[in-house]
Amino acid sequence: MTGAPHISASILNADFGRLADEVRRATAGGVDSIHLDVMDGHFVDNLTMGPVVVEAVRPASQLPFHSHLMIDKPLAYAERFADAGSDLIVFHVEADDDTAAVIDAIERSGKRPGIALNPETRADAVVPFLDRVDLLLVMTVHPGWGGQAFIADVLPKMRMLRDEIEGRGLEVEIGVDGGVNLETIGDAHAAGGVVMVVGSALYGSEGDLEPTVAALRAAAAKE
Ligand code: DX5
Ligand code: ZN
Helix, strand or coil: CCCCCEEEEEHHHCCHHHHHHHHHHHHHCCCCEEEEEEEECCCCCCECCCHHHHHHHHHHCCCCEEEEEECCCHHHHHHHHHHHCCCEEEEECCCCCCHHHHHHHHHHCCCEEEEEECCCCCHHHCHHHCCCCCEEEEECCCCCCCCCCCCHHHHHHHHHHHHHHHHCCCCCEEEEECCCCCCCHHHHHHCCCCEEEECHHHHCCCCCCHHHHHHHHHHHHCC
16 A cells, blocks of 8 residues: 655755745645755756755755756765765666666765656666665656656556565655646555655745645545
């Protein structure tokens, strides 16, 4: 049975002119973690933030920071994102570096490892690593931008991975990243998603995020 939804605020669509305030706003709104989208302009055709930004907003919240590395060379940066204040570091199975070596490096830095796969990537690319990571981030958009539409065709792959995890009694949690909102979070949760990454559906509104976070939790529970 999929656990209670964990809401992870993606700051990619937050106001970068006042990022620490935006992290505080999500924290006050009752989210469970902060999701920081790191892009290198190579793995995806966009550039966002480096360790210095993680360091800058770290004092703004006590919540776990999940750094999502959409970069070609995660091996070279794992330790730097760990030192900057990440609690969980998730990288892509499609990245250039050896997947097991990156997991080793994240663990050596004392942080929790996560692995992500793009919508077009087959489930069997990540199956060998499910017993080594805490988070399996299933992309439901093509990475690079917030505000995209949820790709529902990914749901059968998510269900297959959920069955694999449950069949082997593994601890890893499934994360869902991209286009998660009040309309899509129920299907994502029913397919095995627990860690719900929400960007524009949160930061699209001004003021107190508490009502939106509560509505997302309620919508997730609707099977
Ligand atoms: C996309 C990022 C996602 C995205 C989520 O590459 O990994 O975290 O920003 O934002 P929304 O919820 O707007 O799709
Ligand atoms: Zn992300």
